[in-house]
Amino acid sequence: PNTSTSVGIDIVVDSTGLKVFGNGEWHARKHGANKRRTWRKLHLAVDANTHQIIGAELSTISVADSEVLGDLLRPLRRKISSVKADGAYDTRGCYAEVAAKKADAVIPPRCNAQLWEDGHARNSAVILTKHIGSSEWKKCGNYHQCSLAETAMYRYKQLMGDKLVSRGFNQQHTEAMIKVKVLNRMAGLGMPEYQGNS
Template structure:
């Protein structure tokens, strides 16, 4: 959808999708290929052979992320299913080490702590992509701890920058940074990841934090319809309306044309005409992610914070994929 309409949320579908997501978590298939996976992993390995496949460990990581449990509690849950499959139980040390050594399909570059593609499948038609960022708190203390130990502040946060398919709320690409990195610096990396994953982007929506001549020109030249909320502080709309000749393209004709249209019909009408009103769907994505998986990170080290953030993204997309399948059924 990109016509600016705002459909009502289907709560009944949400309930069915969440129930289906819960069933999917325990409908594991790692045991079907466990022996074959171990044979491949141990081929040429020096030292002790692997006893538990990466697929099994990935399932445990996903389950721990969704259930928000400690490693000790996860040990009992995991071993219940592991022993039911005829395998010997995993120890706490093995569980911790394997979960934290599982390879992730992400990159890291300078100020970007991590970046990667979500596990969303490309659509057979052009999609509308919305960009935005949200903060995820680190080690947030409850009221009693804050009172007893005088911990009145959280110890910072990381920022999760995302590109979202507004039709499905799936996260197509993400960048994890610290709190000092601005939104605009992540635009090119996010869009490169989206297009590298095979997604055909027809419309790009973003708020004023992404308003730059470079963004307007770069993606307009690619044939993408760009709709970024123009930063009104750069030009006084009241003053420019009185003196229209003040509006110059300054090397960005597309942005200049949009600015003139805003002055002609007003910002609200401009948003409706360009489908900008669908940008709010990215806020729904953040809301769903934080309500289901919480808006804090329990990890202590920076690398494990990145891991936990990525696991939240993958779990969120898994739920959304189930929801989309039920909606189309």
């Protein structure tokens, strides 16, 4: 795949839940006991052009998506053109992380969004969504590319499973990162192409 970074890459970010499948799960299946399930969150940053996962993090379910954006972006050494994410990332911290990468943030403002200080990058999104509506704003900003992150998560769960089998958090993190590398290797071999019926 073409990984030229002279123009900058467009990144889409999202997260998904993964079940932790441990002894408690086996016990619940065997004896019918009702046990509270443990979950982890897998956060992904996907190159919108190549569909490669270029950043991944695992967190506990209590960590907000917006808290992890910096961990996904900071290690990247590529030139970034834009970062697209859903409204969960509409925070000052997320805008600061994107600005630190000299990229444009394409994040829909919350429905009750107010303007921030003069000159802030988010203000134009707030004004535009109030004037032309959220749907039109999303079209103008190519926000539809966010579905690529959802597609990457779907591929992850279909090919690697939606469970983590390791017991400790560090091992679960390693397990998830290995699965991401395998998924990228598979995507590097070639993405499926849609062939419609003629």
